[in-house]
Amino acid sequence: MKNTHEIVNDGVVEPKRTLPVDGSYDVIVVGGGMAGIGAGIAAARSGCKTIILERESALGGLATLGLVNIPLDFVCGIGQEMFDKLEAINGLWHRNSDPEKHKLLLDRMVKQAGCDLLLVTHVVDSIVRNNAICGVVVESKGGRKALLGKRVIDCSGDADAAFFAGCECMQGRLSDGKNQACSLEFRLGGVDWDAYMNSSLKATDFAWIRLIEEKASQDWKQVAEIENHKNWITHVPGRPEHSRMDEISICFAHSRNCKPLDNKDLTRMYLEGREQANLLWQFIKSNVPGFEQCWMIDTAPLLGVRESRRVTGEYVVKGWDIVTHARFDDVITMSTHGIDVHNPDGQGNQKWIKAEINGKTCYPVVSMTGFGSSTFPPGGRDALCDAQGRTGKEAVLDPGAPSYDIPYRSLVPLKVDNLLVAGRCLSAEFEAQAGCRLVMCCLNMGEAAGTAAGLSLKHNISPRQVDRIELQKTLIAHGCNIGQNGRTIPGVTGK
């Protein structure tokens, strides 16, 4: 009689076993999204034996598989190199990237950097000895195995490796733990972009708000319920190989009250996302000029999760830091994105935070970009204020897109050693994380983490002890922009 497991009252008992070790590395990078790309390439180039472990079938994460082909935020270092290479293969148009060309390019860049890669390999546990991470456990078609690594960089987006290692993590907004809404993007082909751009709809109602309201009373009610904010369209122009027809990715679908770390709810969101996409693309085809001949190419293979877990690190970036355009001595990259919260349980996009200023409840924005919100606090638009609480004409709001720093300490988890994180799972408050999650910002964080891991190995010290001046000088030497031309970074620049 064959018995593989014992079934007991509270579960199923797995037999104890020893996992084969599938490799020993200097640096293991968990996740091959944009943060993982930055980390893996940077670590490999600093001479570390490096591997990227990616759960999906391709690199790039949301930037490719999520169809979020809009690489915004600072372009420098490895990111600049990627942009140059993408442009050389006709894969970059304005700030929109071609997901297919991008995927192939990333395969090549990782290989050329001498970084190992395992796709369709899922990190399912962390190996910790003496409070330090020393490897991970993976599952794949080849079975359950261990990989040993002197340093691990968690670029999973969900802080999986950090969580498995026992690090303290945060999730959702402070009031109720709800996560930002998720979006399943979809892509349309056969679009006549010029016709759309020259249409009166584009000129007078570019976010389709009035169109959606008008059509809501004519069988398209559900579209109005899904709609969230100024819907993002990314455009890849028609080329000879596409019979000169344009391709558009659209961030329109929204799943709310989500649990992005629960496979049941992820399943719900994929099903809901595809139903929404099916409805939305037909709505667009029927109502938007230029889209009369379009078809749906695909829905994204990867759900756009904006926020799930954030690690608690040596420093927690606050929403207030972003509002005050914080400067940190240990800056490793910057962002100009500002607050950008997709409502967890309803419609709307929020580019302001709630704060106590001089004992009064206020709603500060980062700069004038805050007026791009689609929902407003009590008091409406007029309630938006500056960091001193001044509203209306008295508010002194930056007319630019001021940057704020991301400090190295927000990549360093507490408690567990030899571990770094990069990407959307950085150590940040809910509102702050919303302002640190753009594609290029994640890549830049990854480059910083990969470089830091290399330095920590070079000096045989913990990543926590890496000299931030040496890290910053190294990043600058690699073409990174950490604000060195605009201000003083003590020990690094003078200004």
Add this chain to the structure above:
Amino acid sequence: MKAKYSITRGCTFCGTCIYECPVKAISMTVNGAVIDQKKCTGCGRCYKNCASEAIEQIISPEEDAGKKIASE
């Protein structure tokens, strides 16, 4: 005078153009980003980096006049 740029169609308040402009000619208002035509040098970095393609090239009066003469 070089051709200049103007933000005309569907600014999404991302602020990328403001960062990209080398002469700080762009600022954000409640209605979106605006390019100061006096400061604009026509380099086109804003246009190239606007993911929403909200920026258009404006033909300068001289170029426009040049075109008119050519077609008459």
